[in-house]
């Protein structure tokens with residue numbers, strides 16, 4: 001077996017507020033996604049979003065179904081987004097090979113059979129995986145960073161100068177809204193001022209951090225915040241009631257992905273600075 005999974009149940013805000021560091025991490029922090037020769041998946045009960053990692057070496061890795069999906073194939077009733085944060089690699093969907101360079105994204109429509117390969121085992125691809133339930137098949141499509149819609153936000157003065165690359169504005173998906181944010185050198189804050197969006201959960205994968213750098217990821221209801229310390233290539237789940245913002249000891253990049261009731265990136269409830277506690 002090269003496809004492994006763990007499960008995260010949904011947590012309400014009162015329960016989360018009573019948690020210490022270890023419990024917060026056990027519920028919201030997702031580490032160990034990128035293991036050589038493995039597909040590691042975390043099945044969450046937040047909009048049934050699955051976050052995972054696939055690191056193929058010499059042999060291709062087939063995306064096998066997992067028990068919580070309750071289907072014969074993984075994508076029988078799901079869609080998938082693959083973002084490559086490693087060396088060049090290939091995602092094969094129903095006999096068609098898609099070549100993904102670093103930071104390229106592939107949308108895979110419902111019903112496809114998927115396997116992953118690296119071009120060179122010595123410089124393996126590191127595929128970040130996001131999957132949510134789907135109601136119809138949209139075409140499988142490759143999207144490069146250059147094709148993403150770019151938004152430049154923040155400023156050097158407020159240490160949050162960053163570029164947002166929206167992947168799913170030019171391709172159709174059932175539920176998943178995904179993109180990547182790159183912080184400029186010297187900028188450390190993301191998503192501050194903060195926001196919430198109860199109609200969509202979100203997950204972040206922080207990456208491109210130096211080995212000893214950390215991002216303090218802020219979560220919780222705006223009036224009851226907590227933090228989780230994140231290292232390189234670690235993910236964190238943001239329940240729909242939670243803010244999701246971070247401050248790093250260096251600049252960094254992250255992949256954000258949402259699933260839920262609508263696909264409207266701009267539909268967020270801003271959090272007033274006065275209400276943060």
Ligand SMILES: O=C[C@H](O)[C@@H](O)CC(=O)C(=O)O
Pocket residue numbers: 162164179180181190191192202244256265268
């Ligand atoms: O709902 C949107 C997500 O939280 C992110 O796109 C925010 C983000 O990348 C940023 O402000 O840096």
Ligand SMILES: [Zn+2]
Pocket residue numbers: 195196197202244268
């Ligand atoms: Zn958000």
